[in-house]
Amino acid sequence: MLKTPGGGAGHGAAATDGRPMSIGTVLTVLREEFPDVTISKIRFLESEGLVEPRRTPSGYRKFGPQDVERLRHVLRMQRDHYLPLKVIREHLDAMERGEAAALPALCRQRDGDGILEPVEEPTAARIGRAQLLAAAGIEERELSEWESYGLITPLPDGAYDAEAVTVATLVAELGRFGIEPRHLRVMKAAADREAGLVEQVVAPLKRHRNPQTRAHAEARAKELAGLTVRLHAALMQTALGVRLP
Known part of the structure; x- marks a missing residue:
């Protein structure tokens, strides 16, 4: 083992x-x-x-x-x-x-001055279009429709961030309840605004000259993203508790 x-x-x-x-x-x-x-x-x-x-x-x-x-x-x-x-x-x-x-x-470590230098920048997991379709269990027409609503966006080279699999799976699951992609545009807009808020907070760290400080920016962004997701879930539960007592 x-x-x-x-x-x-x-x-x-x-x-x-x-x-x-x-x-x-x-x-x-x-x-x-x-x-x-x-x-x-x-x-x-x-x-x-x-x-x-x-x-x-x-x-x-x-x-x-x-x-x-x-x-x-x-x-x-x-x-x-x-x-x-x-x-x-x-x-x-x-x-x-x-x-x-x-x-x-x-x-x-750079010789003589004790400064840590990145050897290779970490690269995010990426998948191709065929891999995305297979992993999410969806058809080409569905992916094309979701892209037209901005729910999934390919990278400049045509590949996708691995998180696109999660997005595609969740969109498909919501579809089973009659929620169509056009209904989800409001959620995408809210996510974009929340991402912008996180970006504002970590931007000073990302511009820092110290590479370790810049690396810390990514960890801080992930922590903030997790907190915003938890807050969003709590607010949703509260709203549903008020509307569906």
């Missing part, structure tokens, strides 16, 4: 009894340490070759304890070190081959 720093097979009873787990059970186990993880995220990591659960004859995923440990390691490396998925995959593959694989370093 893959041994991971800062944790291991001790998290969650479901991960230690050796029985195959459904993706829903894996989600429950992982959320003990990673509250923001989603089923879409797990599916995306699978599509990127970072975990390979076995499939039942009917096509359902079944994860073993080693799959869960591998997912934990991937999520920790993304959360704590901002490593690209390609680097994470190479690191884990080396570990499973029994090679001595040190954690890839993103910084080096």
Whole structure:
């Protein structure tokens, strides 16, 4: 079993009894340490070759304890070190081959002056259009419609941020309740305004000459984003409590 720093097979009873787990059970186990993880995220990591659960004859995923440990390691490396998925995959593959694989370093020390310099800027996970369609389980026409409403936006090179999988999955789920993409434009507009507020707060850090301070800006932005999401959820619950007592 893959041994991971800062944790291991001790998290969650479901991960230690050796029985195959459904993706829903894996989600429950992982959320003990990673509250923001989603089923879409797990599916995306699978599509990127970072975990390979076995499939039942009917096509359902079944994860073993080693799959869960591998997912934990991937999520920790993304959360704590901002490593690209390609680097994470190479690191884990080396570990499973029994090679001595040190954690890839993103910084080096400049000789003589003790200043840390980035070796390589962390790159956000990106996926292609076909990968997005497959991971979210949607059709081309649906994606095109959602793009027309600005709910999903491709990057300049035509690829997508990995979070687009989560957005697409949620839009599809809301559609089951009769909520159409055009209804979601107000949510997109609100998200853009909230992102602008976060950007205003972290902008001074991002312009700082010290690279460590600039790196801290990303962590601060993620923390602020998490707080705004929690506030939004609480305000929604309050509003619904007033309107639907």
